[in-house]
Amino acid sequence: MASADSAEQLVCSTDPEHPANLIPSLCAKFWTLGWVTGTGGGCSIKDDDLVYIAPSGVQKELIKNTDIYVLSLAAQEPPYKHRTYLRSPPRHKPSQCTPLFLAAFTRRRAGCCIHTHSQWAVLVTLLLEQDRRGAGSNVFEINNMEQIKGFGRGLGRQGNLGYHDTLRIPVIENTPHEEDLTEFLEAAMDEYPDTYAVLVRRHGVYVWGDDVHKAKTQCESLDYLFQLAVEMKKLGIPWISNVPRVAPERP
Numbered sequence: 001m002a003s004a005d006s007a008e009q010l011v012c013s014t015d016p017e018h019p020a021n022l023i024p025s026l027c028a029k030f031w032t033l034g035w036v037t038g039t040g041g042g043c044s045i046k047d048d049d050l051v052y053i054a055p056s057g058v059q060k061e062l063i064k065n066t067d068i069y070v071l072s073l074a075a076q077e078p079p080y081k082h083r084t085y086l087r088s089p090p091r092h093k094p095s096q097c098t099p100l101f102l103a104a105f106t107r108r109r110a111g112c113c114i115h116t117h118s119q120w121a122v123l124v125t126l127l128l129e130q131d132r133r134g135a136g137s138n139v140f141e142i143n144n145m146e147q148i149k150g151f152g153r154g155l156g157r158q159g160n161l162g163y164h165d166t167l168r169i170p171v172i173e174n175t176p177h178e179e180d181l182t183e184f185l186e187a188a189m190d191e192y193p194d195t196y197a198v199l200v201r202r203h204g205v206y207v208w209g210d211d212v213h214k215a216k217t218q219c220e221s222l223d224y225l226f227q228l229a230v231e232m233k234k235l236g237i238p239w240i241s242n243v244p245r246v247a248p249e250r251p
């Protein structure tokens with residue numbers, strides 16, 4: 001661990017964009033959306049080699065910068081089960097989501113990963129569970145929706161998805177302990193190399209992005225689409241439609 005002074009400096013900044021300040025302010029916003037309620041959910045930010053992590057089992061909307069754990073990614077050994085920290089506040093433990101956040105940082109070169117317990121995400125996994133008819137039910141698919149344009153095409157690919165593209169978000173089964181989700185999340189990342197999110201059945205969703213802005217806007221777009229999908233299901237409207245690709249004729 002770093003000396004007490006240097007460990008403090010890792011989280012003390014007057015810059016609101018500093019990760020140790022951003023995690024508390026983002027979590028406070030996410031709480032108002034019902035994403036991190038009752039201590040569930042959270043987010044983590046990677047800045048160069050440093051990873052900033054919230055404490056476990058605390059009210060996420062009340063976190064302070066001094067509650068934040070910090071580790072050096074380069075100093076960790078895969079599969080990241082045993083981790084060493086540059087800054088480790090003694091009052092708590094680092095988030096149980098840490099190995100899942102690290103999977104997004106190492107496998108997807110993400111700069112930020114958000115985990116929500118949004119009820120819309122959970123409902124989508126329940127609807128897919130009910131519809132289970134073969135392998136297709138382990139993926140959420142939707143097309144021909146403007147908000148799909150809020151998603152990147154995938155790691156190393158330029159631009160965003162188009163209106164007619166199909167957005168696919170894989171679903172993994174929940175496990176009794178959060179850390180045990182890691183290998184299933186990694187397998188879903190391998191199977192869907194372009195995805196920026198993985199749903200967890202009856203639990204929530206992990207969403208990441210190249211930076212905080214992209215992770216946040218993709219998470220917002222996804223939550224919008226999950227809510228829309230639940231309402232569409234109630235109205236009997238399919239998530240995949242065959243809207244013609246030709247532009248309508250001008251009047």
Ligand SMILES: CSC[C@@H](O)[C@@H](O)C(=O)COP(=O)(O)O
Pocket residue numbers: 038039040041042054055056057058094095096097115178
């Ligand atoms: C309401 S408890 C939820 C936890 O088990 C877990 O799913 C979670 O999202 C948050 O874990 P935490 O270790 O508090 O960061």
Ligand SMILES: [Zn+2]
Pocket residue numbers: 040041115116117178203204
């Ligand atoms: Zn969770």
